[in-house]
Amino acid sequence: MSRRRTVSTRKKLAILVSAAAVAGGGAFAMASTSNAAQTPPAAKTLSAANSTVCQGLATALGNNERFIAGQKANPDAQSAARIANRDAVIAQIKVQQQASGCAVGESAQDSQATQPAQSAQPAQQQTAQPAQTAPAGNANSGAGANTGGAAASGSAQQVCKGSTVTLSGEAGAPAASSNQFPAGTTLRVTNLDNNKSTTVKVTSVSGSCALLNNAAFEQVREPGKFLIRRALIEKVG
Secondary structure (H helix, E strand, C coil): CHHHHHHHHHHHHHHHHHHHHHHHHHHHHHHHHHHHHHCCCCCCCECCCCCHHHHHHHHHHHHHHHHHHHHHHCCCCCHHHHHHHHHHHHHHHHHHHHHCCECCCCCCCCHHHHCHHHHCCCHHHHCCCHHHCCCCCCCCCCCCECCCHHHHCCCCEEECCCCCEEECCCCCCCCEEECCCCCCCEEEEEECCCCEEEEEEEEEECCCCCEECHHHHHHHCCCCCCEECCEEEEECC
């Protein structure tokens, strides 16, 4: 009788150990599944379609690519230097795209390229927009800023109605490039979303009506944005 009880006790202990092992394994599997469910998903890459920042960078990239294409199609003695400069700008824009979580290399053209009918309006139709002139005293205080005095005196001429404005990525003093106005033309660009404006001279050719370099864009931008959707562009000289 004593031997049978000993064997029976050992069997019970073995069964209990096995059950504990199975239960422990199940708990481990559940914990692993729970941890896997809590693992955060990979960061989603943004595109120009769902991000204002990405749209601005894509537009800037497209403008520079269009400029390079134009130089290659009609080269002159300075084309190689201009292309090298814009290649460096494109590389910087791609760095900004990556840092902002945008699709690197995504390119888009400025809205000016799709609205030729609006930009080709006669001057008398373009100047008949006094209500859109930036209010005096709301301009940015940086270099090249303007208070709208020229517009009040009637010497300003609104151009490129409906165009958006972005940056070229180029360094240097505040300046602009344009596909409609020659070097030396003075333009005032006003961001109607914050009433900040900057007055700059056109220094080179680009793929849009008014493309601001980094310094000029900083004077009128909204924080974190690389595109001005509601812009007033005026020729003041």
